[in-house]
Amino acid sequence: MKISLSPQRRDDALKVVKAGDTLTINGAPFDFSALPDGATISAREIPCEWLVGAVERIAGELHLTLILPHGANPSQSVAYPAPIIDPPDGVIALPADPAPVEQAVEEEPAHVDG
Template sequence: MKIILSPVRMDEALTVTRQGDTLTVNGEIFDFSPLTDGATLPREAIKSDWFCGPAERIEGELVVTLRLPHGANAPESTRFPQPLYMTADGAVPLPIYDILVSSAAAVESEPYSALIMTHNPTGEQYAVAKDQLKQVGTDVRIAE
């Protein structure tokens, strides 16, 4: 399954899980298993605003496009995401939602300069975000 992400600045959370050709998007189930090879299901036929393109089966692979909400300070990897290729069932590893930046003086009890917020955190996402922040000279603490 190929999931194309279309980033959009919004405050809503997104959770996605995959089970075969079925996606659960924020608790709502979408079964694309009836879609035959070469067929296209128009965006208008998918009753959810989270889908922003058609669902297609191309050479046996299901391809869908989902809106990807992100915060005002989302990293470049979220604002310009790569497609996700899902081969296993389970949670879809969405990019980091936002990076909240504050000064150490402003947060006396928790002196850190960035808080990373993510949809479904993975170790790889944390590592990418830490690298991006270190490149700009920011001390990093990740809230889990």
């Protein structure tokens, strides 16, 4: 399996789980096991907003492109992600930047006159 990634500024999240030729994308399973070698499925035929372009089986291997959501000012690895080649079954590790940490504003201690 070769998963290409198309970065897009979005506030939502993507979770992909692989089990053989089935990808579960944000909880919705998409089984591509019946796709024969040399065949293509148009993205319009797949009810998934995360798939971009066609899903193809080339030389026995699935090829597809997923949107990779990211926040403002993504790192190089998120803005220009490498394809994911032959990921193992389980949750697919997608490139991501750490969540921004909000700095707590410290209040000055109350001054007590005594």
